[in-house]
Amino acid sequence: MDAFYASVELLRFPQLQGMPVVIGAHHDSRADALRAQGLATAQIPVEDFARLRDYVGRGVITTATYAARAFGVGSAMGMMKAARLCPDAILLPVDFAEYRRYSRRFKEVILSIAPQMEDRGVDEVYIDFTAVPGGQEEGGRVLAQRLQQAILDATGLTCSIGVAPNKLVAKMASEFNKPRGISIVHVDDLEACIWPLACRKINGIGPKADAKLQGHGIHTIGELAARPREWLVEHFGKAYGAWLHEAAWGRDERPVVTESEPVSMSRETTFDRDLHAVRDRAELGHIFTDLCTRVAEDLQRKGYVGKTIGIKLRYDDFKTATRDHTLPLPTQDAAEIRRVAGLCLKRVPLDKRLRLLGVRVGALVKEADWAAQQALGLPPASHRARGTDPYTAPLF
DNA sequence: TCTGGGGTCCTAGGACCC
DNA sequence: TCTGGGGTCCTAGGACCC
Numbered sequence: 001m002d003a004f005y006a007s008v009e010l011l012r013f014p015q016l017q018g019m020p021v022v023i024g025a026h027h028d029s030r031a032d033a034l035r036a037q038g039l040a041t042a043q044i045p046v047e048d049f050a051r052l053r054d055y056v057g058r059g060v061i062t063t064a065t066y067a068a069r070a071f072g073v074g075s076a077m078g079m080m081k082a083a084r085l086c087p088d089a090i091l092l093p094v095d096f097a098e099y100r101r102y103s104r105r106f107k108e109v110i111l112s113i114a115p116q117m118e119d120r121g122v123d124e125v126y127i128d129f130t131a132v133p134g135g136q137e138e139g140g141r142v143l144a145q146r147l148q149q150a151i152l153d154a155t156g157l158t159c160s161i162g163v164a165p166n167k168l169v170a171k172m173a174s175e176f177n178k179p180r181g182i183s184i185v186h187v188d189d190l191e192a193c194i195w196p197l198a199c200r201k202i203n204g205i206g207p208k209a210d211a212k213l214q215g216h217g218i219h220t221i222g223e224l225a226a227r228p229r230e231w232l233v234e235h236f237g238k239a240y241g242a243w244l245h246e247a248a249w250g251r252d253e254r255p256v257v258t259e260s261e262p263v264s265m266s267r268e269t270t271f272d273r274d275l276h277a278v279r280d281r282a283e284l285g286h287i288f289t290d291l292c293t294r295v296a297e298d299l300q301r302k303g304y305v306g307k308t309i310g311i312k313l314r315y316d317d318f319k320t321a322t323r324d325h326t327l328p329l330p331t332q333d334a335a336e337i338r339r340v341a342g343l344c345l346k347r348v349p350l351d352k353r354l355r356l357l358g359v360r361v362g363a364l365v366k367e368a369d370w371a372a373q374q375a376l377g378l379p380p381a382s383h384r385a386r387g388t389d390p391y392t393a394p395l396f
Numbered sequence: 397t398c399t400g401g402g403g404t405c406c407t408a409g410g411a412c413c414c
Numbered sequence: 415t416c417t418g419g420g421g422t423c424c425t426a427g428g429a430c431c432c
Contacts, residue, residue: 004432025400060400062432075432080397094400121403121432206430239406268401308424318399322426358401 001106002158002179004123005063008102009092011156013041013049020068020089022052024079025059046090053087055079058270062094066179099123102155109154113147118256126167128256139163139184148180168252169194171203190250195222202247209236209244224248261364262304266312267294268358274316277350284357291359292341296334299361305330305370306361309340313348314356323347330365337361 001007005023010016061082064073071086082089103122110117114135116128127147129135134142140163151159160181162173169185172194176183185193199221200210216235218224224232225248233241246252269291275284299305309331310324323344331337341359 058398058400062400076399078397078399081399082397084397096401124432204430208429237407263404264402266402270400310425320427324425326424356400 001123002160003063003065003069004102004157005094005099006065006068007157008099009095010065012098013044013092015041015044015046016049016065016090018067019046019065020071020073020086021065022061022068022073022082022086022089022091023063023094024055024057024091025062025094049090049092051087052079052083052089052091055083055091058272064089102157105155106151106157106159109150110147113150114143116256116258118258119260126170126256129163139186141182141184144182144184148182166250166252167254167256168203168247169250172197172201175201187250191222194250195220195225197221199224204243204247209240212236221248261366262302263364264306264308264360264362265295265298265302265304265364266310266358266360267291267298268312268356270314270356271354274353274355276353284354287357288341288345288359289338291357292338293334295359295361296332296337299332299364299367303367304364305332305367306364307331308360308362309337309344310360310362311341311344311348312356312358312360313354315352316355317352318355321348324360324362326363330363330370332361332367 006021009021009023057079059079060075061073061077061079062075064075064082068086068089071089073082073086073089079091099122107117107119107125110125110127114127114129114132116131118126120126129140129143132143134146137143144161144163147161148159151157158180160174160178160183162170162176162183162185164170164173164185165187169190173183173185174181176193198210198219199205199213200207202221205213212235213219213224218227224244227245227248229242229245232244235241236244269287271287277284307327307330308324309327310322313321315321325340325344327336327340337359
């Protein structure tokens with residue numbers, strides 16, 4: 001989806017059309033108050049929206065309209081930097097509930113046309129064109145146009161589509177003509193379309209791998225493709241090195257995965273100011289309990305139980321620590337999660353000030369499956385003899 | 397100018413089992 | 415006197431993605 005969060009906000013506040021607008025991840029703003037008043041958007045003059053320069057916060061930009069991007073503002077950018085680049089940009093707070101509603105709607109539209117769809121988050125999917133009527137016409141362009149139009153009709157939102165022989169190349173192709181773009185990349189186009197691109201454009205090469213590649217003088221995908229596989233394996237490890245080589249040559253055999261189960265659920269929060277474990281004990285305790293409660297609610301609402309309870313801390317120097325503990329039986333109970341997370345908290349250094357606290361429940365199982373398993377009286381996998389007294393434990 | 401929140405997957409060492 | 419091999423699970427950290 002094109003500038004997804006920002007585009008959803010523009011549907012709500014059409015008077016901001018064409019203006020630089022950014023969505024901030026962590027702040028309070030006037031738009032919240034305006035929404036709370038339930039005012040018709042036509043009644044809200046542009047002057048009433050908060051400007052980026054008026055806000056001093058520790059958040060990041062999640063999305064920027066194309067007008068804001070022209071100033072160099074982009075997602076994941078700190079708000080301070082964004083404010084220097086484009087001080088007059090309108091700042092709106094994130095409204096995840098609203099974006100999720102639109103996310104469900106555009107995915108329903110896609111599923112009604114092309115049922116083989118892989119969910120890749122709130123604003124992105126992979127679609128298998130293979131068996132869809134029209135999926136092969138004009139290299140996929142006919143179906144891509146039909147999808148764009150159906151999504152636009154149902155939601156008022158635009159998207160960009162890349163069509164290619166595999167997910168790796170399709171993902172890159174989808175970026176070529178944003179917004180409202182359609183790009184079709186064939187196997188023969190590799191050298192012309194893919195090899196000139198920066199390595200960072202490959203989904204799976206992040207800032208660390210890119211820096212290391214640059215250190216070896218590799219900047220483009222073509223330069224990556226020119227390195228022998230053995231050389232890449234030597235410098236980047238067996239699995240990642242081999243994958244780099246395949247990716248550079250546009251090879252990817254991953255299927256479109258239409259079903260998946262969650263592995264973990266978590267809640268975390270960055271504080272408005274850094275907190276000290278001793279001096280701000282009461283406030284931290286409150287936040288901690290709240291996070292546990294919210295994770296438990298998420299588990300209950302979605303029908304999952306989990307046996308690995310974990311915490312995450314981020315210190316004022318941005319270093320992160322995690323601790324977790326696996327229970328013999330899975331849970332979705334807030335008090336139990338709070339108890340075990342509390343034990344985890346005791347195992348982590350608390351001398352430095354904290355900027356973030358998080359609570360996670362992993363090793364998830366569907367609540368219904370767990371209940372059925374219990375009814376059958378099957379012992380949980382984690383109940384096999386472990387940690388027994390070495391002197392009395394049976395030998396073989 | 398310091399850097400959100402919610403995820404997945406991988407690696408590596410150690411415990412433990414047979 | 416110099417200590418196997420193969421497997422799973424747990425834990426901590428980190429890279430990466432949307």
